[in-house]
Amino acid sequence: MSKNLIKGIIEGxxxxxxxxxxxxxxxxxxxxxxxxxxxxxNLSIPxxxxxxxxxxxxxxxxxxxxxxxxxxxxxxLYGLNPTSGYFIxxxxxxxxxxxxLMNFKGDMEALKMKIPYSFENTMSxxxxxxxxxxxxxxxxxxxxxxxxxxxxxxxxxxxPETGYSYSLFNFSEIPLTKIISDKIHKEVSIDNxxxxxxxxxYLKGCVNGEKDVLFVxxxxxxxxxIIIDGKLYKGKSGFSGELGHVHAFxxxxxxxxxKKGCLETEVSGxxxxxxxxxxxxxxxxxxxxxxxxxxxPYSIEEIIDATNREDILCIDVIExxxxxxxxxxxxxxxxxxPELVIVGGMLSLTGDYLLQPIKTAVRKYTLNLVNKETSIxxxxxxxxxxxxxxxxxxxxxxxxx
Numbered sequence: 569m570s571k572n573l574i575k576g577i578i579e580g581x582x583x584x585x586x587x588x589x590x591x592x593x594x595x596x597x598x599x600x601x602x603x604x605x606x607x608x609x610n611l612s613i614p615x616x617x618x619x620x621x622x623x624x625x626x627x628x629x630x631x632x633x634x635x636x637x638x639x640x641x642x643x644x645l646y647g648l649n650p651t652s653g654y655f656i657x658x659x660x661x662x663x664x665x666x667x668x669l670m671n672f673k674g675d676m677e678a679l680k681m682k683i684p685y686s687f688e689n690t691m692s693x694x695x696x697x698x699x700x701x702x703x704x705x706x707x708x709x710x711x712x713x714x715x716x717x718x719x720x721x722x723x724x725x726x727x728p729e730t731g732y733s734y735s736l737f738n739f740s741e742i743p744l745t746k747i748i749s750d751k752i753h754k755e756v757s758i759d760n761x762x763x764x765x766x767x768x769x770y771l772k773g774c775v776n777g778e779k780d781v782l783f784v785x786x787x788x789x790x791x792x793x794i795i796i797d798g799k800l801y802k803g804k805s806g807f808s809g810e811l812g813h814v815h816a817f818x819x820x821x822x823x824x825x826x827k828k829g830c831l832e833t834e835v836s837g838x839x840x841x842x843x844x845x846x847x848x849x850x851x852x853x854x855x856x857x858x859x860x861x862x863x864x865p866y867s868i869e870e871i872i873d874a875t876n877r878e879d880i881l882c883i884d885v886i887e888x889x890x891x892x893x894x895x896x897x898x899x900x901x902x903x904x905x906p907e908l909v910i911v912g913g914m915l916s917l918t919g920d921y922l923l924q925p926i927k928t929a930v931r932k933y934t935l936n937l938v939n940k941e942t943s944i945x946x947x948x949x950x951x952x953x954x955x956x957x958x959x960x961x962x963x964x965x966x967x968x969x
Contacts, residue, residue: 586611586619591628591648591967595674599632599647620646628652628672648673654710656718656754657958658701659761662687662788665697666952667704670959674771678708679955689736698751705752718754719962721761721954723789727806728759728965757965761785761954762809765947766793767800767964768957769910774948778907782900783947784811786893786922787913788837788868789824794904812836814896835893837868837914843885844871854881868914875918883921890922894929901934901942912947919946 589609594600597608606616623629630649634642650673659666665685669678683700687693697720705712724735731745732738740747749756766783775781783793790812794801802808812832813825823830824838833839845865848854856866856874875882897909915922927944934942947953 587623587628588967590616590619590623594629594646594648595963595967599645601635601643601645603643605646650675652714653716654714655716655959655962656701656705657764657955657960657962658697658718658720659764659954659958660685660687660697660721660723661954665700666955667701668955668959669704669708669710670956670963672963674960674963676956676959677710678704679952680704681951681955691739694737694739694748695751698748702752712754715754717757717962717966718748718752719757719759719764719958719965720748721764721958722758723761723791725805725807725810726758726760728757728802728961729806731756731758733758755966757962759958759961759965760791760793760806760809762791763793763800763802764957764961765912765949765953766795766910766957767960768953768955769912769947769949770795771960772949772956773953774910774945775908780904780906781908781910782897782904782906783910783912784893784897785913786836786911786915790832790836790893792900796904811896811900816892816896831892831896835889840871840885840889840915841865841868844882847881847885852881855879856882872914872917875921886915886918886921887925889915890925891929894926895933897926897944898930898933898939901930901939905938906942909942909944910947911944912950912953914951916946917950 590605593605593608602613602616602620606613609616620629624631627649629646632645632647635645650671653672655670657668657670664682666681667683668676670676685696685700701718705715722733722736724733726733731743733744737744745756745758762783762785765785766781769775769783770781779798781795785791785793792809792811794809813823813827813830815829816831817829817834819833820828821833822828823833848857854874855877856870856879871882875886901909911923911926923944923946930939930944949956
């Protein structure tokens with residue numbers, strides 16, 4: 569990848585503007601002919617040919633032979649050169665991190681899941697994260713000069729345009745992206761984890777042509793990614809999708825946001841742990857109780873496993889959580905009229921135990937004319953949605969229009 573091209577795109581010069589448009593076209597449409605490209609970009613065929621030839625010389629694009637046609641001259645096909653540049657996605661979780669390496673064309677070339685990471689909202693924890701990213705780059709065997717951008721998923725309030733995180737790693741007046749970039753010497757972007765998961769599912773998951781999609785991330789917390797007319801909706805400051813902090817209950821439970829009664833206090837991974845442990849301490853039976861220290865709380869992973877092993881207590885808690893979440897998804901469907909609602913995050917691994925109560929509540933609380941063309945499904949990428957989305961957003965932050 570030409571350093572001059574990247575610099576020109578970031579600085580916004582006119583020549584790089586057209587090259588960026590060409591790259592963006594290939595990202596969204598795959599291989600194409602010069603005629604189709606010229607028509608889409610409203611450029612003359614000679615001008616388009618000149619740009620394409622120059623980009624082939626710098627190895628940004630490849631020529632892929634002739635397009636098969638039934639008659640006439642067969643035009644040449646062009647597309648992105650997969651090895652011309654790479655993008656890294658970092659998906660931060662509560663107790664680990666996932667890191668992926670994606671080539672220029674959008675294929676995942678290296679992926680490390682559940683890397684142990686002692687996440688804390690401290691500078692030392694941020695330094696540890698930077699060390700993990702640097703180690704991943706070194707072990708990937710890719711020329712570091714070919715890594716164009718690194719995108720990091722962060723939960724909570726994140727402004728991807730300014731590079732500030734307001735919930736985590738908010739230590740100084742300097743944007744978080746610059747702090748990390750200075751430490752690992754690479755271009756860095758950040759985005760909200762739920763939005764990133766939505767984008768990963770949109771481009772590489774269960775979305776099949778739908779343009780209006782809601783992604784509900786039921787994990788440690790509760791968030792949402794919104795896609796309208798094929799575009800990620802971020803809101804004025806990048807804070808859209810805070811579904812978990814809608815006031816829903818008069819339960820006096822303090823949410824991690826500092827307020828009481830948020831939806832997240834009863835519908836989330838942390839709520840699941842609290843509720844299941846309360847039931848077991850009250851004397852209710854569960855397969856979780858076997859060979860488990862009485863003073864140690866059960867983890868999300870243990871509860872999900874018990875649910876899928878048909879533990880009645882865990883199933884009851886998950887089903888009630890699904891019903892409560894379904895009421896709010898019903899409201900979202902009434903407001904957005906989406907084509908597809910995807911339920912992802914760790915708790916979606918309970919499958920139909922969660923999904924069926926959601927669907928029942930949606931049927932009960934939505935307007936029939938609004939919901940009849942809305943499908944509800946579980947995430948296809950599952951725990952890989954975040955890291956796929958992070959890699960794709962790393963590319964989008966540089967090249968997409």
